[in-house]
Amino acid sequence: MSQARRVFAERPIAAFLATGFGAGLSPVAPGTAGSLLGLAAAWFLASHGPIVGSPVGLLMSGLAVGLIGVAVSGPVARALGSEDPGCIVIDEVAGQLVACAGAVLVPGAPVWSWVAAFVLFRAFDIFKPLGIGRLQGLPGGWGVVADDLLGGLYAAALLAIASRWA
Numbered sequence: 444m445s446q447a448r449r450v451f452a453e454r455p456i457a458a459f460l461a462t463g464f465g466a467g468l469s470p471v472a473p474g475t476a477g478s479l480l481g482l483a484a485a486w487f488l489a490s491h492g493p494i495v496g497s498p499v500g501l502l503m504s505g506l507a508v509g510l511i512g513v514a515v516s517g518p519v520a521r522a523l524g525s526e527d528p529g530c531i532v533i534d535e536v537a538g539q540l541v542a543c544a545g546a547v548l549v550p551g552a553p554v555w556s557w558v559a560a561f562v563l564f565r566a567f568d569i570f571k572p573l574g575i576g577r578l579q580g581l582p583g584g585w586g587v588v589a590d591d592l593l594g595g596l597y598a599a600a601l602l603a604i605a606s607r608w609a
Contacts, residue, residue, distance in 0.1 A: 447530060450522045457515040460533055467532035474568065477532025481505075481539025482561050489547050498544040498599075505540030505595060509588045512537050517584030527579065527587050534591040539564050541595030545602025549609045556602060556609075563601055567594030 447468070451458045462468055469476040488504060489496035495504060512533035520528055542564035549556035567575060568591055575597070578589040 446523050450519055453522060454518060457519050460511060461515045461519040461531045463532040463536050466536075467530040473529050473532055474535050475565065477535030478539045478561060478565055478568070480532070481508075481536035482543065482557065484536065485540050485543030485546070485560075486557060489543070489552060496547065498548050501540055501544040501547060502599070505537045505542075505544070505592065508533065508540060509537035509592050512588040513584035515584070516587040520584070520587060531587060534588040535568065537588060538568060538591030538595035541592055542598035542602075544595075545599030545606070548599075548603050548606040550606065553609075556606075559605070560598055560602060563598035564595055567597050573597065 447458075459465070463477045463480050466476040466480045467473045485501055485504075488501060492500065494500050516531045516533060519531060520526060523530075539561070542560045543557065546552055546556040546560040571579075571590060571594070575590045575593050578593060579586050581589055
């Protein structure tokens with residue numbers, strides 16, 4: 444039995460959530476798959492609710508998903524024998540939700556703002572500048588999730604600045 448199957452057998456709910464409902468099991472670019480899930484969730488929330496789809500609503504949604512991510516990613520990572528396995532993408536979902544808070548700040552939330560939120564977040568997640576990489580050293584699930592939340596905040600901040608000229 445593969446490690447992933449064993450973890451799903453031992454901790455099915457935690458593994459299902461940590462892998463972003465299975466998005467993290469993508470054979471190609473699982474982090475990008477998790478970010479796309481977060482982008483779709485943010486767009487759905489923004490399209491269907493004036494409160495939860497607001498910048499504050501998306502920020503709070505991202506933080507809530509992040510807290511769930513801290514709780515589930517630590518045990519799943521330990522079970523997989525890695526500090527931050529690629530299949531755990533709940534952190535990307537959380538960070539992308541936070542980044543999309545900046546997209547809805549742009550008047551009318553045009554498509555380019557959603558694309559920018561995605562591209563900026565992925566860049567911060569991959570390159571980990573400005574202290575983001577140091578957060579990975581935090582213990583357990585905090586090290587898995589905190590860097591992505593900060594990357595999402597940086598992306599949202601850049602979009603907030605851009606929204607002043609849109």
